[in-house]
Amino acid sequence: xxxxxxxxxxxxxxxxxxxxxxxxxxxxxxxxxxxxxxxxxxxxxxxxxxxxxxxxxxxxxxxxxxxxxxxxxxxxxxxxxxxxxxxxxxxxxxxxxxxxxxxxxxxxxxxxxxxxxxxxxxxxxxxxxxxxxxxxxxxxxxxxxxxxxxxxxxxxxxxxxxxxxxxxxxxxxxxxxxxxxxxxxxxxxxxxxxxxxxxxxxxxxxxxxxxxxxxxxxxxxxxxxxxxxxxxxxxxxxxxxxxxxxxxxxxxxxxxxxxxxxxxxxxxxxxxxxxxxxxxxxxxxxxxxxxxxxxxxxxxxxxxxxxxxxxxxxxxxxxxxxxxxxxxxxxxxxxxxxxxxxxxxxxxxxxxxxxxxxxxxxxxxxxxxxxxxxxxxxxxxxxxxxxxxxxxxxxxxxxxxxxxxxxxxxxxxxxxxxxxxxxxxxxxxxxxxxxxxxxxxxxxxxxxxxxxxxxxxxxxxxxxxxxxxxxxxxxxxxxxxxxxxxxxxxxxxxxxxxxxxxxxxxxxxxxxxxxxxxxxxxxxxxxxxxxxxxxxxxxxxxxxxxxxxxxxxxxxxxxxxxxxxxxxxxxxxxxxxxxxxxxxxxxxxxxxxxxxxxxxxxxxxxxxxxxxxxxxxxxxxxxxxxxxxxxxxxxxxxx
Numbered sequence: 001x002x003x004x005x006x007x008x009x010x011x012x013x014x015x016x017x018x019x020x021x022x023x024x025x026x027x028x029x030x031x032x033x034x035x036x037x038x039x040x041x042x043x044x045x046x047x048x049x050x051x052x053x054x055x056x057x058x059x060x061x062x063x064x065x066x067x068x069x070x071x072x073x074x075x076x077x078x079x080x081x082x083x084x085x086x087x088x089x090x091x092x093x094x095x096x097x098x099x100x101x102x103x104x105x106x107x108x109x110x111x112x113x114x115x116x117x118x119x120x121x122x123x124x125x126x127x128x129x130x131x132x133x134x135x136x137x138x139x140x141x142x143x144x145x146x147x148x149x150x151x152x153x154x155x156x157x158x159x160x161x162x163x164x165x166x167x168x169x170x171x172x173x174x175x176x177x178x179x180x181x182x183x184x185x186x187x188x189x190x191x192x193x194x195x196x197x198x199x200x201x202x203x204x205x206x207x208x209x210x211x212x213x214x215x216x217x218x219x220x221x222x223x224x225x226x227x228x229x230x231x232x233x234x235x236x237x238x239x240x241x242x243x244x245x246x247x248x249x250x251x252x253x254x255x256x257x258x259x260x261x262x263x264x265x266x267x268x269x270x271x272x273x274x275x276x277x278x279x280x281x282x283x284x285x286x287x288x289x290x291x292x293x294x295x296x297x298x299x300x301x302x303x304x305x306x307x308x309x310x311x312x313x314x315x316x317x318x319x320x321x322x323x324x325x326x327x328x329x330x331x332x333x334x335x336x337x338x339x340x341x342x343x344x345x346x347x348x349x350x351x352x353x354x355x356x357x358x359x360x361x362x363x364x365x366x367x368x369x370x371x372x373x374x375x376x377x378x379x380x381x382x383x384x385x386x387x388x389x390x391x392x393x394x395x396x397x398x399x400x401x402x403x404x405x406x407x408x409x410x411x412x413x414x415x416x417x418x419x420x421x422x423x424x425x426x427x428x429x430x431x432x433x434x435x436x437x438x439x440x441x442x443x444x445x446x447x448x449x450x451x452x453x454x455x456x457x458x459x460x461x462x463x464x465x466x467x468x469x470x471x472x473x474x475x476x477x478x479x480x481x482x483x484x485x486x487x488x489x490x491x492x493x494x495x496x497x498x499x500x501x502x503x504x505x506x507x508x509x510x511x512x513x514x515x516x517x518x519x520x521x522x523x524x525x526x527x528x529x530x531x532x533x534x535x536x537x538x539x540x541x542x543x544x545x546x547x548x549x550x551x552x553x554x555x556x557x558x559x560x561x562x563x564x565x566x567x568x569x570x571x572x573x574x575x576x577x578x579x580x581x582x583x584x585x586x587x588x589x590x591x592x593x594x595x596x597x598x599x600x601x602x603x604x605x606x607x608x609x610x611x612x613x614x615x616x617x618x619x620x621x622x623x624x625x626x627x628x629x630x631x632x633x634x635x636x637x638x639x
Contacts, residue, residue: 017236021251024223029258030265031273036314037307038077038277038287046076046114052140055113057106059578060136064537065571073281074165074189075110081187081274081289082115084306085161091297093117098159100152100175100188101167105133105145108163112137112145123148123155152178153210160298164188166284169195173212176260176290180267181209185291185300189276191284193256194238197231217262220255240283257286268293270304274311357382357625370626374611375602380622389457415532416477418503419542423477427502429510432518436471437495443515444525447504447544448532449474450619452485452497457616459489459497470525470598473511474499505549512556522556525599526563528576530620533569545576553638554583561638562587562599564613566631568624573632580636587613587635599635609633 053059057075058068086092095118099108102122112120122133122145130147137145148155152167152174162184164175172190179186196214214230215221237253261271269290276285289307291300357368359382370379380386416423433439446455455472462469476482479501486499500511516522531544545565553563563584565576577586589603599613612621613635624631 017232017252018248020225020229020233021248021255024220024225024255025251025258027219027223029217029219029262031258031261031271032308033273034308034311035275036277037274037311038080046072046079046110048072051110051113052142054136054139055105055109055142057110060106064535064540065574067537070281071106072110073278074276075107077276077281077287078107078163078165078187079111079114081287081307082111082163084310085303086115086118088303088306089299091299095119095161095298096159097121097161097163098123098155098157100155100162100164100178101171102129102133102147104129105136107165109133109136109140109142109145111163112142113140116142116144119144119146121146121148121157121159123150123152125149125151158182159184162186162188164190166191166282168192169198170212172288173216173260174210176264177209177212179290179292180264180269183292183294185289185298185303187287187289189282189284189287190257190260191282192238193234193253196234196256215259217259218266219262220259253284253286257288261288261290264290270301272304272307274307355628371624371628373617373625379625380617381625415534415542417542418477418505418544423503424506425503426510427500427507429514430498430500432515435498438469438471440519440521441469441471441496442519442521442524443473444470444527445473445475445511445523447475447526447528448530449476449485449499451481452476452488452499454529454614454616454618455497455499456485456489456492456494458614459494461615462496470496472497473515473523475504476501477503504544505546508549509552509556512552516556522558524558524561526553526557526561527566527614528564529566529618531567531572533567533572535569535571540575543572543575545572545579547579550579550582557638559638560596562597563636563638564599564633565636566612566618566621566633568620568629568631570632573634577634580634584636584638587637591637597637601635609635 048056048058056068057063057071058065063071085095097108097111097115097118098121099111100123102108102124103126105122108120108122112118122130124130124133124147127149130149134145134147148157152171155178159182162175162179164172164186166189167175169192172188175186175188178184199213214227214234215225220230233252233255236249237256239249240247240253257273261273265271269292271291272289274287274289276282276287279285289304291304293300355371357370357372357379358377359368359379360366361368368379368382370381372378373380373383376383378384444458446452449455452474455474458470459472462472474482474485474497476485476499482499482501488494489497489499500507512523528544532542534540534542557563563580565573565580567573586607587597587600587603587609588607591597592600592603601613602610604610612631612633617625621631
């Protein structure tokens with residue numbers, strides 16, 4: 001060792017995980033890794049709408065939609081394996097299943113609902129988690145679920161099958177030991193193997209069956225791997241990726257799981273290793289399957305053979321699909337090479353996809369690259385009406401004070417935290433008789449209006465129309481943009497549009513109450529377009545659409561009022577649907593045909609809006625068209 005500045009450095013090089021893994025895997029372990037058991041051709045898509053909401057991890061698991069969907073995919077992968085077991089024979093119709101490390105039941109409660117003839121025992125050392133799991137099972141009316149509070153090694157009951165999803169460190173080893181002691185099968189997906197460096201059992205109890213030291217199997221010990229090298233592999237295995245690629249962490253994880261499977265095989269178990277489908281649903285996607293030998297009520301050997309048959313059948317189908325896709329790609333490359341060999345004529349309009357804007361840009365000698373608006377062949381910028389407005393505007397003399405839009409700084413582009421202290425100030429209520437020329441009109445509120453370009457266009461249209469005459473109120477949290485929007489409206493003589501800088505979650509009720517006093521109608525239309533997504537799970541509480549906002553709208557809006565939400569983030573719209581599901585109903589095709597509503601558009605059979613019900617797109621929607629980003633929309637009617 002050498003020292004420098006009082007710090008000790010180790011001159012000995014750390015072991016190379018890749019070299020260790022490749023050296024170990026040269027020795028035949030006898031383990032079988034079978035692919036495609038859980039998919040893609042046999043992939044079970046659970047109809048989650050038919051299951052009780054209390055067992056759906058995406059609804060009751062307190063996780064965002066992306067994580068909730070990945071948890072659903074993990075459950076579906078296990079459900080396929082258990083379904084193959086249940087359909088095996090009459091003896092597998094009533095099994096005793098134990099979930100070691102159940103947590104709050106996000107994983108096993110759904111399986112209990114899918115397999116009602118099996119009995120499930122949920123085990124976790126966290127008492128609060130077990131109580132929550134028991135409460136959720138009662139809400140779902142599951143009579144085949146019981147809970148046990150304690151460690152894995154404390155459970156003394158009998159069972160036929162053990163399941164475990166992401167039992168950390170030594171917990172997966174303890175699940176195997178419990179199954180060996182009870183002569184029961186196991187299906188488990190281990191994780192956090194880096195924690196194997198911590199010994200869980202004191203050395204004073206050498207006779208305990210749960211005294212585990214790694215490596216466990218004779219196969220791995222025969223490779224002359226040292227304890228330090230094993231821990232190096234375990235540390236690398238914690239950095240696996242959600243793919244099939246043979247990276248160093250994935251190789252290290254393979255060695256660790258081979259060691260576990262070999263240790264079970266040395267006790268007479270028949271073992272297999274497969275993967276979750278899709279592998280992107282978890283970075284720890286290795287599934288270990290082990291079945292006991294000897295006399296049992298279940299023919300476990302037939303179960304192993306069935307798994308292998310399904311794997312071979314799916315592999316053949318997958319290879320056929322790959323060959324078909326490969327032939328299509330080769331044909332596409334040949335066509336592209338023939339097209340490139342032909343001379344280019346710039347005066348010929350090139351063919352374009354059906355969703356591309358069909359406006360031909362003469363200066364560029366090509367079609368517009370933006371996506372066409374829903375229900376149109378042109379993008380928002382090249383609509384005939386927008387082109388006419390731009391032509392008229394270009395002929396007018398420019399105002400030097402408003403010739404250039406205000407620059408948005410990088411700090412303004414960042415999402416504003418609505419929960420910060422400075423955003424908790426109540427907005428000053430303006431004199432509505434001064435703000436609006438016709439104060440008795442119903443009001444449309446647009447939340448997050450930015451510079452207010454859409455509201456300004458709608459205000460000009462409503463002034464020239466005899467139907468749907470409204471006053472428009474824009475709410476924006478950034479005061480710089482509000483000043484610009486009000487200056488523009490004032491300079492152009494717009495008297496039915498106004499903009500206020502405030503936090504809508506703080507000031508909405510006061511604004512709606514004051515409007516109701518003035519016009520006796522209040523607000524009848526609310527639009528929330530492209531709110532800040534706040535994608536991280538700990539920031540979801542900062543989103544605009546919260547249950548408190550729903551309570552205000554429920555008290556202030558009259559029956560028949562409409563609320564429109566749109567975003568290019570699916571998770572934001574899904575949360576809005578879940579929150580607005582109480583006190584509101586979704587806009588239907590019958591509503592569209594009735595002609596009673598101002599905001600209306602065609603609705604698909606699944607309930608999705610096929611276009612934007614508003615007459616003009618927002619600034620962000622125009623940007624999404626240029627980037628070909630899909631916009632998700634939902635429209636609600638107050639009950």
